[in-house]
Amino acid sequence: MPTVTLNKTVFEKLLGKSLPLEQLKDRISMLGTDLEKIEENKIEVEIFPNRPDLLSEQGLARALASFIGLKPGLKEYKVKKSGYQVIVDKSVNMRPYTACALVKNLSFDDEKIREIMQIQEKLATTHGRNRKKSAYGLYPSKTLNFPINYIAKDPNTIKFKPLGFDQEIIAKKVESLHPKGREYAHLAMGWDKYPFFIDSKNKVMCMLPYTNSEETGKIDATTKDVFVECSGTDLNNVKVALNILVTMLADMGGEIYSLEVVYPDKTIITPNLTPEKIKLDLVYINQRLGLKLTDKEAQQLLGKMGFGYDQGNVLIPSYRSDILHQVDLAEDIAIAYGYENFKEELLDIFTIGEENYLEKYSNLIRKILIGLKLLEVKNYHLVRADELNERMCLDQEIIPLKNALGEYNYLRNSLFSTLMRNLKDNQHNEYPQNIFEIGDIFEPDRNTITGIKEKRKLGILLCHEKTDFTEIKQVLDCLLNSLGLKGLIKESQHLSFIPGRVGEVYVNNRSVGYIGEFHPQVLMNWGITVPVVGLELELSSLF
Amino acid sequence: MEIKALISKLHPFERKVLPYLKQKKELVEIVAVSGLQEIEVMRALQWLENKKLLILITEKKKVVNLDSNGLKYQKDILPERKIINELTEQFQSLSTLSHRLKLSLEEINACIGQLKQRMIIDLKKEKDLMIKFGPQGKKFLTEKTIEEKFLIKSFPIDYNSLSDVDRFALDELKKRKDFIKIEEVKSVTVTLTDLGKKLASLDLTQDVVNRLNTGMLKTGDWKNKEFRAYDVEINVPSIYPGKIHFVNQAIDYAKTIWTEMGFKEMTGGLVATSFFNFDALFVPQDHPARELQDTFYLGGKFEKGKLPDADLVKKVKAAHENGSGTKSKGWNYIWNPEEAKKNVLRTHTTVLTSQTLFNLKGEKLPIKRFAIGRCFRNEALDWKHLFEFNQTEGIVIDENANFRHLLGYLKEFFKKMGYPQARFRPAYFPYTEPSVEIDVFHPVRKEWVELGGAGMLRPEVVIPLFGRDVPVLAWGPGFDRIIMEYYQITDLRNLYQNDFKQLREIKSWLK
Numbered sequence A: 001m002p003t004v005t006l007n008k009t010v011f012e013k014l015l016g017k018s019l020p021l022e023q024l025k026d027r028i029s030m031l032g033t034d035l036e037k038i039e040e041n042k043i044e045v046e047i048f049p050n051r052p053d054l055l056s057e058q059g060l061a062r063a064l065a066s067f068i069g070l071k072p073g074l075k076e077y078k079v080k081k082s083g084y085q086v087i088v089d090k091s092v093n094m095r096p097y098t099a100c101a102l103v104k105n106l107s108f109d110d111e112k113i114r115e116i117m118q119i120q121e122k123l124a125t126t127h128g129r130n131r132k133k134s135a136y137g138l139y140p141s142k143t144l145n146f147p148i149n150y151i152a153k154d155p156n157t158i159k160f161k162p163l164g165f166d167q168e169i170i171a172k173k174v175e176s177l178h179p180k181g182r183e184y185a186h187l188a189m190g191w192d193k194y195p196f197f198i199d200s201k202n203k204v205m206c207m208l209p210y211t212n213s214e215e216t217g218k219i220d221a222t223t224k225d226v227f228v229e230c231s232g233t234d235l236n237n238v239k240v241a242l243n244i245l246v247t248m249l250a251d252m253g254g255e256i257y258s259l260e261v262v263y264p265d266k267t268i269i270t271p272n273l274t275p276e277k278i279k280l281d282l283v284y285i286n287q288r289l290g291l292k293l294t295d296k297e298a299q300q301l302l303g304k305m306g307f308g309y310d311q312g313n314v315l316i317p318s319y320r321s322d323i324l325h326q327v328d329l330a331e332d333i334a335i336a337y338g339y340e341n342f343k344e345e346l347l348d349i350f351t352i353g354e355e356n357y358l359e360k361y362s363n364l365i366r367k368i369l370i371g372l373k374l375l376e377v378k379n380y381h382l383v384r385a386d387e388l389n390e391r392m393c394l395d396q397e398i399i400p401l402k403n404a405l406g407e408y409n410y411l412r413n414s415l416f417s418t419l420m421r422n423l424k425d426n427q428h429n430e431y432p433q434n435i436f437e438i439g440d441i442f443e444p445d446r447n448t449i450t451g452i453k454e455k456r457k458l459g460i461l462l463c464h465e466k467t468d469f470t471e472i473k474q475v476l477d478c479l480l481n482s483l484g485l486k487g488l489i490k491e492s493q494h495l496s497f498i499p500g501r502v503g504e505v506y507v508n509n510r511s512v513g514y515i516g517e518f519h520p521q522v523l524m525n526w527g528i529t530v531p532v533v534g535l536e537l538e539l540s541s542l543f
Numbered sequence B: 001m002e003i004k005a006l007i008s009k010l011h012p013f014e015r016k017v018l019p020y021l022k023q024k025k026e027l028v029e030i031v032a033v034s035g036l037q038e039i040e041v042m043r044a045l046q047w048l049e050n051k052k053l054l055i056l057i058t059e060k061k062k063v064v065n066l067d068s069n070g071l072k073y074q075k076d077i078l079p080e081r082k083i084i085n086e087l088t089e090q091f092q093s094l095s096t097l098s099h100r101l102k103l104s105l106e107e108i109n110a111c112i113g114q115l116k117q118r119m120i121i122d123l124k125k126e127k128d129l130m131i132k133f134g135p136q137g138k139k140f141l142t143e144k145t146i147e148e149k150f151l152i153k154s155f156p157i158d159y160n161s162l163s164d165v166d167r168f169a170l171d172e173l174k175k176r177k178d179f180i181k182i183e184e185v186k187s188v189t190v191t192l193t194d195l196g197k198k199l200a201s202l203d204l205t206q207d208v209v210n211r212l213n214t215g216m217l218k219t220g221d222w223k224n225k226e227f228r229a230y231d232v233e234i235n236v237p238s239i240y241p242g243k244i245h246f247v248n249q250a251i252d253y254a255k256t257i258w259t260e261m262g263f264k265e266m267t268g269g270l271v272a273t274s275f276f277n278f279d280a281l282f283v284p285q286d287h288p289a290r291e292l293q294d295t296f297y298l299g300g301k302f303e304k305g306k307l308p309d310a311d312l313v314k315k316v317k318a319a320h321e322n323g324s325g326t327k328s329k330g331w332n333y334i335w336n337p338e339e340a341k342k343n344v345l346r347t348h349t350t351v352l353t354s355q356t357l358f359n360l361k362g363e364k365l366p367i368k369r370f371a372i373g374r375c376f377r378n379e380a381l382d383w384k385h386l387f388e389f390n391q392t393e394g395i396v397i398d399e400n401a402n403f404r405h406l407l408g409y410l411k412e413f414f415k416k417m418g419y420p421q422a423r424f425r426p427a428y429f430p431y432t433e434p435s436v437e438i439d440v441f442h443p444v445r446k447e448w449v450e451l452g453g454a455g456m457l458r459p460e461v462v463i464p465l466f467g468r469d470v471p472v473l474a475w476g477p478g479f480d481r482i483i484m485e486y487y488q489i490t491d492l493r494n495l496y497q498n499d500f501k502q503l504r505e506i507k508s509w510l511k
Helices: A008-015 A022-032 A057-067 A108-124 A171-178 A179-188 A235-253 A282-289 A296-305 A326-337 A357-370 A414-426 A471-483 A520-526 B004-009 B012-022 B027-033 B040-049 B066-074 B079-085 B093-100 B105-117 B146-151 B165-174 B194-200 B212-220 B246-260 B312-319 B339-340 B350-359 B401-415 B457-465 B480-487 B492-496 B498-506
Strands: A003-007 A034-039 A042-046 A079-088 A098-106 A134-140 A146-151 A194-198 A204-207 A226-231 A255-262 A266-269 A276-279 A308-310 A313-316 A434-443 A452-463 A487-491 A497-507 A510-518 A534-537 B056-067 B121-126 B129-133 B181-194 B272-273 B344-345 B369-374 B388-397 B424-428 B432-442 B447-457 B472-477
Touching: A003 A008, A003 A057, A008 A226, A022 A034, A022 A057, A057 A235, A057 A296, A057 B056, A079 A098, A079 A204, A098 A235, A098 A266, A108 A134, A108 A235, A134 A204, A134 A235, A146 A296, A171 A179, A171 A204, A179 B056, A179 B344, A194 A296, A194 B012, A235 B129, A276 B121, A282 A296, A282 A326, A282 B369, A282 B401, A296 A326, A308 A534, A326 B424, A326 B432, A357 A434, A357 A452, A357 B246, A414 A434, A414 A452, A414 A520, A414 A534, A452 A471, A471 A487, A471 A510, A471 A534, A510 A520, A534 B079, B004 B194, B012 B027, B012 B040, B012 B181, B012 B194, B027 B040, B040 B056, B040 B093, B056 B066, B066 B146, B079 B105, B093 B105, B093 B129, B105 B121, B146 B165, B165 B181, B165 B447, B181 B194, B246 B369, B246 B388, B246 B401, B246 B480, B312 B339, B312 B457, B350 B369, B350 B457, B350 B472, B388 B401, B388 B480, B401 B424, B401 B432, B401 B447, B401 B472, B432 B472, B447 B457, B480 B492
Parallel strands: A079 A146, A079 A255
Antiparallel strands: A003 A042, A034 A042, A098 A226, A098 A255, A134 A226, A146 A194, A194 A204, A255 A266, A276 A313, A308 A313, A434 A452, A452 A534, A487 A497, A497 A510, A510 A534, B056 B181, B121 B129, B272 B344, B369 B388, B388 B472, B424 B432, B432 B447, B447 B472
C-alpha cells in the first residue's frame, strides 16, 4: 500500500481552509485513508490501492473538501479541443494502448515539480503495477510537433539521448546503461521491437517503458504547456491514469486540452472527463448498511464523496475506477454518513458454537501428556532439507518451496526434525528434556486437490542420560490407555532408529506410527550427546 | 533467639560440627576431626553463620610448597653439598671435580655463586676454574646450609609465617628450576560468637526426629521425641510441571471467545490453490499480494494443484473478467486458470472462508463460523517479522445481516478480548465492501491501537461460492500481537524459540 508525503501548506491552500490539527487528522482518517502522521509541514498518509486519485495534494484536497462539506458534489473540469492527434501504429501490440492530453498555461516551481514527480512514481507503482500495466510521461510540449506517433521500432535502429545523458546512444543500450532501463528491463522480455513516441519531425520523445529523451527535456520552471501520455496494456487503466493526471494539473492552474488518439480500428478523444452514470439501488444499499436513507439524503451523502446525482443516477467522477458494484457506492455512502455515526446492533440469531473434533482430540492428548510432565513445544512448519533427510539418516521425497526468502524452504514431513532441533538448541538447559509437539506435516499425494496431503501428528522425544525404549513405551501405553485405545507394537525397521530397537505402532489394525531409540548417528548429526527415544503417531488415524 | 528454639532447628551436620569449634578454627582441621566430608562441613558452617552462631572468615593465603625438584632434593643430596664434601685446602679443577661427581653445568651454576658469596669456597682462574675451601668452608662440613635447612621443613608453609632467614632461603631456591611453587589457597577460619560459644558447650546429642518414616510410624518411635525444626523461609530448588505451549493456551482462549458467541470452527489445509486463496476472493491475478516476494509458492512437482468444480470455476472466471452473474463490472482482464492452479501456503485464514462458503452452499441460515490458525508470508526471520503467524477470523451469514450488525459484533468481540473501547475507520480489502479497520483503546498503554480488519464480503465473492447474494459479515484481529503483549515479548522470534527455560518458567494464560 503506497505512502505519500504531502506538503501541508499546499494541501490546505487547495482545501481552501485551515483546520485545527486534531480535526485534520480525524477527518483524513475517516475519509478512507490511513493517516501515518502529520509532522511540521508534512502529511504522511497511506493511500488504499483502490483510490489512486488520492495520491497527490490536489487529489486528497479535492476529496477532503467535498467530505467536510466545503465543495460537495461532482467537480467540473473544462476540456477544450486541441485539434491535435496521436497516431497509434499497429506495431505497438506489446503495449497497445495510450491516452494523451495537453495541459496549458501552467507555472512550475520546485514544489510543483516535486508533486508531479511523486504522483508519476506512485501512480506507476500502484495503478500501473510497477509499470507492468501502464506508465506515464509528462513532457514540455513547446518543442513537440504534432501529430505524434506511437510506434514500435527495432531498438538497434534508433538512436537518441536518454534523459540525463549527454550523448546519443543506440536505444537498445538503454537497458544496460540507463538506471530505468536496468530496473525495468524485465518487462521487455521477448520483445524485438520497442514502443516509442516520435513526433512528426522524427524527434524521439521517449522509449517505453523506460525513459524520456533528454532533448524533449524535463519539466522545469520555464515550462508552461505539458504533453501527458499514459500508455500500457489496458485501455481503461490508461484512460483513468490520464484523468487523474490532467485533473491534478488542472487543479494546479492548468487548462485541459483533449487530443484525438487514432487507433488502427477506431479513434477516441482523450481525456474524456464525462462522468459515468450508474443507477442507484438505494433499497439494496439501505439493506446492506442497515439504514433508512431517503433519496435526498443519499444524494447529499454522495455529494460529500465527490459524486454527482441526476434523477436516480449517480455520476461517477472520471478519475475513479473503483466503483464496480452497488456495494462500492454503499461504502462511500457509509463513509459520508460517518462510521462513527452508525448505531451498532447485535443480530438476533441463535447458533451453537463448537470446536472442531480434531482440535478437541488434540487438546485432550495435550492434557494427558502434561500429566506425565512432558513440555509442549511449538515449531514452524518450514524446515531445511538436511533437517528432514541427511540429519535423520533418511532419503525421502520432500516438498520444496519455490521462492523462500529465508533459509527454511521445505515443508516438514515429520515432527521429529523440529523436535530434534529443539533438543539441539537447549543443551544448556536442565535435563531430563521430555518434549512433545502436536502439529501438521505434509506428504506428497496425487489424489488431493493440491497434490499434498496434510496430516495431524503427535511427536514425543524423551532425552536424558537414563532414557530407553521402556520409558517411551510406557508413555505410549499410558496415552493409549487414557484415550481408551488398544495398541500394539510390531518389530520394524526405520533408519532413524537403532536396529532392533524400533517398532511400528498399530491401533485398530492400522499402522499409526513409529516408536524407538534414536540411532547415535542421528544424534551425532544433530550434535546431541544425550540419548533420545521417541515416537510419532498420526492423530486422525486414532479415532 | 531463644536457645531451645535455636537448638531444635539444628541440622545433624551442625550438631556434629559445633562441639569441635571450641578447639578447632581451620576448615581443614574441622573436616579432619568431624569425620564429615568437606562439603558437609562447609554447609554446616554456613548454616551456623546464618544463625549468628559464628563468623566465617574466608581468606586467601599465600602458601609455599615444594615443586618436583624441591621434593627430589628433600631426599637427594643437593649439588652444593656434594661439592662441599669433596673440597680440600688445595685448589683443584672444578671441571674435573664436577665430572667426578657427575654434576651437570646447570647444577654447578645454580649454586656456585652463592657458595662463593658466602665464602664457603675460593675460586681461582688459571687454565681451568680452580676451587678450594673458603674461610667459612670447613664449617659447612658439619653444618647444614640454609637451603638444606629449608628443604627439610614440612610443607605446605604459610608464607607469612616464614622468618627472614627462611625468606632468604626461599628466594634462593626460587631461582632454581622447579624447586618452589607459591600458591594461593583459600582458608576458612571460624570464630564463635558468644551465643555460639554457649551452644558449643551444651550437649547437643538429643534424640531428635529428622525424617518421619514408615518404620517410625509403625513402631510409634516418634512419640516423646522432638522434631528438628526447619527454616521454613528459605528457598528450595525449583521443579517444573508439564505445560501446554503458551501460544496454544492463547489460541484456546481465542476459541472460547468464538464458541461462546455461537461460532463453529472451520478447518482446512495450510496449503491451498491460488483459486481459493485469491481468485475466489476476487483478488485480481495482477494484485501485488500475489507476487513472489509476499507469498510462498510451492516448488518442484508441487507447483500446481487442481481447479475445483468446473461450474464454480466458470463463475469465478466470469466475475473477474466482466462481473457477469454478480451485477459487477469485474476487473476487466483475461482470467488465467493456470495462475489459479498455483499452490500457495495460505496467506490468510480467509481461504477457509471461501472454501467453507462453497461447502455450505444451500445450507440453512443463519450460519456462524470461525477459524484460527497459522498463515504464511514470505519473509526472512527477524525480531519484527516471522514467516508464520496466527490469524483468526469469523463469519456470519444471514439474510438480515447488515453493516450495523457487523459493528455490533465487533464491539462485542473486542469487549470479550478485554478492550471495552473500540472505534471504527474505513479500510480496504479486495474481498470486502464496506471494509472496516478497528482501533481499540489500550487500557495499559492508554492509546488507540489498530487491532484488526473487518467487512462485508463482496457479491463477486459470495455469489459464485454460495450461490446467491446473501450478506456475509467477516472479521479477524491480528493475533500474535495480543500474545506478545500479554507475555511482554518484544522479539517475535521468542514465540517459537522453544527455549525450555522460557517454557518452563512462563506464566499460564489467564484472561
